Amino acid sequence: MGDFLANHAPTLTHWLVLTSALFSIGIYGMLTRRNAVGVLMSLELCLNAAAVNFVLFNRYLAPTNLGGAERLDGAVMTIFVIAVAAAEVVVGMAIFVAMYAERRTVDVTRLDALKD
């Protein structure tokens, strides 16, 4: 098993296939989930795919700066993404709660006020 991993070390392409799949699943979920919470969760998948991409590109394309010291720019961006995602979940969930209090539903297909 160790040999296998050593011989078949994942390249950037492998990882990008993974994040693309993650992102696509997120998009699919966002467009198809009827429950608003499910939509929000799908959105988290998209954000995470992007966050992983940051780390990946940092690790594979620019691991060190010109002086040879390790670079952490992508990792820092990922921290930001996680922070923003957390804040967004808070706001989103607050809206859903308020909406439920008003409409007794969080089914996004029944929320079509934009039509009017």
Next chain:
Amino acid sequence: MQPLSFILTHAWLIPAIPLLSFLLVGLVLRPVSERLAGAVATLAVATSAGLSWLLAWDFLHLVPHGQPLPSLVPWSAMWLHFQDGFGIAIGTLLDPISVMLLVVVTTVSTLVHLYSTGYMHGEPGYARYFAFLNLFTFSMLGLVLAPNLVQMYVCWELVGASSFFLIGFYFEKPSAVSASKKAFIVTRFADLGFFLGILVLGFYASQIFAALPAVSVAGQQPLDFAFLTRPDVLAQLSGLNVHFLGVGVLTLAAVLIYTGGAGKSAMFPLHIWLPDAMEGPTPVSALIHAATMVVAGVYLVARCFPIFATSGEALTVVMCIGAFTSLFAAVIGCTQDDIKRVLAFSTLSQLGYMMFALGVASFAHPLGYSAAMFHLFTHAFFKALLFLGAGSVIHAVHSNDIWHMGGLRKHMPVTHALFLIATLAIAGIYPLAGFFSKDEILAAALHSGHTVVFGVGLLVAGMTAFYMFRIYFVTFWGDARSEHAHHAHESPWIMLGPMAFLGVLSIGAGFIPIPEWVQLPGSPAEHEGIDLAVAIPSTVLALAGIGLAWLLYGGAPDRANALVAKLGRIYTTIKAKFYFDELYLYVTHSLIFRFVAAPIAWFDRHIVDGAVNLSGWFTRTAGLLLGKLQTGQVQTYGSWLVSGAIAAVVVLWGVLKSGGN
């Protein structure tokens, strides 16, 4: 020449006063007081008349006796300045014919205003009537004073518009409405020719103008009469080697301008509007169909006379149409029963007289020019008197039909006497006004060698006497033929006064030496006084006409009826005015409307409107379809967003790939 007096330099006051009065009466006084409106309008025109007489007096004393009168533009202002060497001014042109016409127009207009205060008394729209009379007077005076073709054209159209308002004064009557439309459309149609003539003339004249040294054209513009009638300019214009349909530029322009004049002066075949225009109030007919609007065409030809005379061919056209119209209208005039229509046809005939007088004139024989203006002058007075007399009779009898009248000489002695004076004047009996001017015209025709035209003129003189005395006898002699005629009353003095004044002029106007004053510039006329070789046959023919009228219509019209029965079809054809109205109706309705207007209307309605409607329908439908996309479903919108992003990526990829290779 003496320095110009105040009124000569300020001749613009004469048209300006009626214009101001029109605005005042029409906008301010009309709702306030009808009486005041009439008084102000009459006073304004009377002021203009007084100023005109003053102006004429000063004008005649500008030069010592015996010298030709000058032609001057004492006031003008640039109105439209297009470029150096091409502009259009407004101004006042004073020369013998414009001063003469100023006096005629303002005098007749004042008398008509006065008469109207009695005739129109108590009519609805009394103030409106006076406002339009003022507008009409202003337009006509502006036309008379115009120093260039464009001002003349503008006032020409104003005359047309204001006559439209006046003819259609009784606009609740369908016949008056159609008559006013007919007058407007026919004259407007003719004015198109006038306009084209101005364009043709202006185009070539401005080129000549630009080529001339600046000193020789100082103070002139290409469309000024002063420039257009200069001998050197005319020589250049007639020398141009440009032809259209085989006709030179000068002749073409002259004939086109004449078209406009023929429309206003109701020359055959554009004569059809004038008889119908009698639908207007009778004083209006006296003003616009005797003294002013209808002579505008004659005035235009006289004003442009050097152009016509240089062209020669155009003058022949004027002569032939004039002579034919005078005969044609006289023939119809013998058969009509409506007193105003007889007068209308007699006007046509007399206008034809003036036109052919201009037509027989030339630089070598300029007598016709003076004669035409002289006849215009005298005709204005006796024809206005005839119309006002007819108005007085109609006022009393409440009918236009001469067969509803009869025996009126006992009931209306003053009207009768004045009508007789005017009838004798138009018949050309010495010493009344018509005799002198008719004599001049016939002498001009004879001495310039146009024997056929002279013959036609003589014949028309006899016929004029016949048909005028026909209506005179039927109206004033015999027995009353209707209830109203039995109980007819003389008209009030406010109507008889102006008529009496015109009566004096109808008697005396022949002694005013108009032909001495009005002469073709540069060609002094050989004024001959009364030519017995002309005067004797024309008087004999006139007396024969009167005798025939007495024979046929002096008593009960049995002989006339027998003659009518004998003539049969010929008589009915003439009475129907040779079916010209029907011919026009056929041409317009059956030919033009059906084969030109109807297809064009169809094209407009279906193709042009269809294209517009199609674009509207397309936008609407597209909007409705696109509107369906707005579902309010966030996830649908998201799907579109994602699809769009994917499409954008695909396209971008394709572009980058192909750009990379």
